[in-house]
Amino acid sequence: MERQEGLTRRDLILSAGKVVAGAAIITAGGLTLVSDAESSKGGKRPWPYTKLDPDEVAKWAYEDWYRHFCCHAVAASILSALQKKIGEPYTSIPLDAFQFGHGGVVGWGTICGTLLGAGIATGIIASHQGEKIANDVIAWYASTQLPIFKPDKPKAHIKNVSRSDSPLCHISVGRWMKKENVKFFSPPRKERCARLSADVARQTVILLNAWADGKYKPTHGSQAKTHQMPTMNNCTDCHGSNIPKLPGT
Amino acid sequence: MERQEGLTRRDLILSAGKVVAGAAIITAGGLTLVSDAESSKGGKRPWPYTKLDPDEVAKWAYEDWYRHFCCHAVAASILSALQKKIGEPYTSIPLDAFQFGHGGVVGWGTICGTLLGAGIATGIIASHQGEKIANDVIAWYASTQLPIFKPDKPKAHIKNVSRSDSPLCHISVGRWMKKENVKFFSPPRKERCARLSADVARQTVILLNAWADGKYKPTHGSQAKTHQMPTMNNCTDCHGSNIPKLPGT
Incomplete structure (x- = not known):
């Protein structure tokens, strides 16, 4: 079984109740609150995680896109499930904080908000181990025909799937x-991004569940170390000759 | 004075102590912990904020880059200052969660990690108001010759400043x-990114302080609404004719 910081995954999951119980300490001087973030500085990270149902999380993410968009949909579908199943420390995280990732971060078209939501959720849950999961989710996203998710009650009809070849919102969408x-700004595009949120939330939970079981093995290497530069893999989308030119350039 | 959810900025700042005090409630049934995230669902967001010293935060961010890289440097320089000044609810946030943003999110070269750190910090502090601040920080970053920050004891010598014209790590760096x-992977490049972290943290605090004073007015419009598409403003970097072609394209 994979071990981290001296605890097995099973230890971590089983310790969830103890961590919550340990959040309040009565001292001689009165009531002292010790947050898990503070105690985490003493080595209690990653936070306890309990396996989630990928399909349930996907459905929640799909619906949440229509409330709070992509980044929140993925981050909150996972973290709110843990708030319900585990409680603290997850209930201390203000999920509305993560809406800003929509449209590639406040509409700037950079990283797809679904991937940012995955990075935030895995970072909060799994600390540095989360980076590897986020890395694998990004690689999977860029190489997969999406969306896959089919809602029971679609809010719009869409015909196509596409492979983004890129983690960028602007290129992907x-x-x-x-x-x-x-x-x-059309109903089909909104539907596509809502379904994509479900797909990314589902994939993230699948990897987190494997990690909880001690069976997760990172598959994608370091982009920066491999290419000696932080970079995507769709080089010719910008450095190629087949990209549409703007008028006058 | 700007009002939000029926409270003035001053009310929010003054209420910080009350919010912290309200985090523990003794009930007839024993000790009940009510997290601020839970109470925030009842309308207590944004979180209390107290004005920070932009130059102190900048210095911390510069040093932190060499420990945890860009995204953490900006997010944690601001949030750890609030952990010290205000305590809860900020101490419940596990700051190590945000290291994943380095190198444009785990090295994928998408959004500059400093900007992601600014988005995370402003989102956690200011909820939806934070989006406007993050938007203005991104616009400022893309249009400013950086880095500006000069450390007292530089870890490497650098000669140049540059204007990124883009929020993307890959293009900016x-x-x-x-x-x-x-x-x-060179000492001058690391020094540049450390100084840039200081710059972005400082600019974010300047806007947050103005917001706390009720004097913040968003200046940059919505990228997605303006262009009817999530997008950066450096269109010709990809859709132009002056970008270096890769061999064979």
Whole structure:
């Protein structure tokens, strides 16, 4: 079984109740609150994790996209499930904090908000181990025809799937919009991003569950070390000759 | 004075002590912990904020880059200062969760980790108001010759500043590396990113302080609404004719 900081995964999961119980300490001087973040400085990270149902989380993420968009949909679908199943320390995390990731971070088209939500959730749960999971989720996203998720009651009809080849919102959604022949502010595009949120939340939970079982093995290498530069893998999308030129350039 | 959810900024700051005091409730049934995240669902967001010294935060961010890289440097320089000044609810946030943003999110070269750190910090502090601050910080970053920060004891010598024209790590650091004529894994590049972390942390605190004073007015519009698409403003970096082609493309 994979061990981390001297505790097995099973120890961590079983210790969830103890961590919550340990959050309040009565001292001679009165009531002292010791947050888990403070105690985590003493080595109690990662936080306890209990396996989640990937399909249930996916459904929640799909619905949540229509309330709070992509980044929140993925981060909150996972973290709110842990708030319900485990309680503290997860209930101390203000989930509304993570809405800002929509549209590639406040609409700037950088990293797809679903991937940012995955990074935030795995970072909060699994600390540095979460980086490896986030890395694998990004690699999976860029190489997979998405969306896969089919809602029971779709809010719009969509015809196409696409492979983004990139973690960037602008490229990922742009490639799909071109194929579907729709505008950004259209019901089909919203539906595509809601379904994509379900897909990324589901994939993240699958890897987190494997990690909880001690069976997770990172598969994607370090982008920066491999290429000696932080970079995506879709080099020719910008450095190639087949990208549409803007008028006058 | 700007009002939000029926409270003035001053009310929010003054209420900090009350919120912390309210985190533990003794009931007839024993000790019940009510997290601020839970109570925040009842409308207590944004969290209390007290003005920080932008220059002190900048110095901390610079040093922290060499420990935990860009995203953590910005998020933790601000949030750890609030952990010290305010305590809960900030001490419940596990700051190590945010290291994953380094190198444009785990080395994928997407959003500069400093900007992601700013988005996370402002989201945690200011909820939806934080989005506007993050948006303005991104616009400022892309249009400013950076780095500006000069450490008292630099860890490496650098000669150049550059204007990224983009929130992307890959483009921002690549443009500077070309000007400085250094590789990514080199002491000058590390020094540049450490100083940039100080700059972004400082700018974020300046806007947060204005917000706390009720004097913050968002200046940058919505990228997605303006362009009908999530996008950066450096269109010709990819859709232009002056970008270096890769061999064979």
